[in-house]
Amino acid sequence: RKEVEQDPGPFNVPEGATVAFNCTYSNSASQSFFWYRQDCRKEPKLLMSVYSSGNEDGRFTAQLNRASQYISLLIRDSKLSDSATYLCVVNSGGYQKVTFGTGTKLQVIP
């Protein structure tokens, strides 16, 4: 089983739709969790950290479920500019233990 797994997509959604991605991780000792966004042929950039209690940043909501070992990202009212690949990142302790998922591609359609 991969340490971090994501559905590669693509998720094709119309503007204004709500879309959710999940990411599962295998190491129950994982300590911190993040969502990064990567545009085509660009570098990854932090979208948001994921807190145990769940956290929201505008149209984006991230949640952590430690019991089932997954994190989720919910995007409400999708915009064309949300089209990108979303990377799940899990830190299991130490720099060598930071694992990136392969990403979920989102395409928002007019």
Next chain:
Amino acid sequence: NAGVTQTPKFQVLKTGQSMTLQCAQDMNHEYMSWYRQDPGMGLRLIHYSVGAGITDQGEVPNGYNVSRSTTEDFPLRLLSAAPSQTSVYFCASSSGLARGNTIYFGEGSWLTVV
């Protein structure tokens, strides 16, 4: 507001050639690292450093060397390029790994080995 700067952006090498990818950050971060990104594989850690004079291997270190003589610079050397090293390389830096910290990436270096 430079952040993480890496050069070159594009490079074509012949098998067996050597080269150095340069990376510099101006945020006074202790942590620096190099990743490669291949289709369907995600970002994989090549080497990392937790401070000047300290480096360690990541998941895929073979064929690469690094050094960290200053806080700012973290070059990646390809010793004898192979086609398997064709990839996109990202340099990154951060002030830590706890929740709330950010890993900042350079713009990437597209390397083709023929």
